Amino acid sequence: MLKSRRKFIKALLSISVYGLTMAGSILQSTMAQTPWLKENFSTGSFDQTMRRLFGAGDIIDSNKIKISRLPRVAENGAIVPITISSTLEHVEKISILVEQNPSPLSAEFFLSPALAVHVSARLKMAKTSNVVIIVQSAGKYYRTSRLVKVTTGGCGA
Amino acid sequence: MSSIKIRTKRRDGHTQIRLLITHPMANGRGKDKLGKAIPAKHITLLSITHNDLQILTAHLSASISKNPYFDFLLKEGNQGDTISISWTDNLGKTDSATYIIK
Numbered sequence: 330m331l332k333s334r335r336k337f338i339k340a341l342l343s344i345s346v347y348g349l350t351m352a353g354s355i356l357q358s359t360m361a362q363t364p365w366l367k368e369n370f371s372t373g374s375f376d377q378t379m380r381r382l383f384g385a386g387d388i389i390d391s392n393k394i395k396i397s398r399l400p401r402v403a404e405n406g407a408i409v410p411i412t413i414s415s416t417l418e419h420v421e422k423i424s425i426l427v428e429q430n431p432s433p434l435s436a437e438f439f440l441s442p443a444l445a446v447h448v449s450a451r452l453k454m455a456k457t458s459n460v461v462i463i464v465q466s467a468g469k470y471y472r473t474s475r476l477v478k479v480t481t482g483g484c485g486a
Numbered sequence: 487m488s489s490i491k492i493r494t495k496r497r498d499g500h501t502q503i504r505l506l507i508t509h510p511m512a513n514g515r516g517k518d519k520l521g522k523a524i525p526a527k528h529i530t531l532l533s534i535t536h537n538d539l540q541i542l543t544a545h546l547s548a549s550i551s552k553n554p555y556f557d558f559l560l561k562e563g564n565q566g567d568t569i570s571i572s573w574t575d576n577l578g579k580t581d582s583a584t585y586i587i588k
Contacts, residue, residue, distance in 0.1 A: 363543065363545075365530040365531050365545045370545075370547045407552070408551045409551075412557075427549060432513075432547055432548075434547055435546075435550060436544060436545065436546045436550055437544065438542065438544045439542065439544070440541075440542060441539070441540060441542065443541045443560060443561055443562065444541050444542060444558055444559060444560060444561065445500055445558075445559035445560070447557075447559040448556070449555070449557040449558075450550060450554070451551035451554065451555050452549060452551065453511075453513075453548075453549045453551055454549075483549075483551075
């Protein structure tokens, strides 16, 4: 009786450990398997890039995405700091786009649940443009944007 | 010497991870002093693990500034935990660094 209970607990433990590692590896594989796609980063119009990245589906304007540190006027387009945070739950991906750059997509960040929704980076901006942030959360896309006036462009970013 | 500098800091119960990478992030549109085109050379892939568990993958373009800086907030994170960073650029060059949270 006792022995079988021990066996039972052992079996239970191994199953749960197995389950956890499985969940971990599934998560890792989704993050690792998304390759860097040249076409996503290619030069083209902002609308084309948006369509390629997010399809024709709805993008919801959201006030739950906060942009900070981004200046209203950037004297040097080569270094434009930005911090993005959000109170949205289950965030999978944050994309940063600069509307007027020759290749609009600047960066995509795939976050695991171990990270808070908070990313800082420094962008290059060719000229005055909207900086558009798209947050993917539970399969839906949320957007916020802000205009940055650029005095000196960032070497043809 | 590694091209990656990593620092961490406790912030509101989270661990802030800051990184600075030495890389030209050239977009291929620039020219040198002699008017010769500078070929594109920029990081495409950035990856961070926390105790061997992947916590971030980023796809980057050349419109990230030269010598890129990033920061992220790890929800947990204890003294002695390992943070590893690695990057790959469009020419296939890679580098990585490991940091132990102090």
